[in-house]
Amino acid sequence: xxxxxxxxxxxxxxxxxxxxxxxxxxxxxxxxxxxxxxxxxxxxxxxxxxxxxxxxxxxxxxxxxxxxxxxxxxxxxxxxxxxxxxxxxxxxxxxxxxxxxxxxxxxxxxxxxxxxxxxxxxxxxxxxxxxxxxxxx
Numbered sequence: 001x002x003x004x005x006x007x008x009x010x011x012x013x014x015x016x017x018x019x020x021x022x023x024x025x026x027x028x029x030x031x032x033x034x035x036x037x038x039x040x041x042x043x044x045x046x047x048x049x050x051x052x053x054x055x056x057x058x059x060x061x062x063x064x065x066x067x068x069x070x071x072x073x074x075x076x077x078x079x080x081x082x083x084x085x086x087x088x089x090x091x092x093x094x095x096x097x098x099x100x101x102x103x104x105x106x107x108x109x110x111x112x113x114x115x116x117x118x119x120x121x122x123x124x125x126x127x128x129x130x131x132x133x134x135x136x137x
Contacts, residue, residue, distance in 0.1 A: 002070050003030045006108075017076045017107045024102040030083070032095040033070025040064055059089060068094045078109035079119045085110050 005024075011017030024030060037058055038046060043065040046055055054073040058066040066087075067073065072094050075083065082102055086095045102108065113119075 001032045003028075006030060006071060008071060008074055011076055011107055014076045016074055017109075018071050018074050019105060019107050020102055021104065023104050024098050026098055026100045028098045030096050030098060030108070031070055031072065032093050033068055033072050035066035035068045035072075035087075035092050035094050037092060038065045038067065056085075056087070056094070058087070066092075066094070070094075072096065075108055075110045077112040079111060081109040081111045082106070083108050083110050 003024075005020050005022040007019055007021060008016050009019050020030075035056075035058070038055070040063050043055070046052060046065065046067075051067065055065040055067055056072075058064040072085070075085075075096065082100055083096050083098050086097060087093075088095070096108070096110065098108075
């Protein structure tokens with residue numbers, strides 16, 4: 001299930017991102033999509049490809065990974081995201097839920113670290129990303 005008001009568009013300095021055509025109230029489940037679960041061995045292989053940027057750690061011990069279908073792998077990262085993701089290991093799904101009211105036309109973000117409070121460094125340079133965004137304005 002992906003809400004019909006969500007769409008993908010270019011995101012300055014970030015490639016593509018997920019946006020909304022409508023206002024969305026806080027606490028709204030805007031997407032629940034299936035995932036393809038990868039074994040530990042498959043994760044090792046995928047980590048060496050471009051898909052590394054689109055997989056999520058999977059399982060209680062995070063020894064596997066998954067490729068989320070739907071729009072899940074297109075949401076961009078922010079340390080103060082307006083959405084969070086929830087994984088259902090039994091159903092093999094991933095959901096995106098708004099953390100606050102979202103304005104029409106706003107880009108939707110998740111924290112790639114999994115916990116919305118986790119400000120640990122991600123695998124790409126956020127400082128450089130901000131500089132690239134400033135140059136493109």
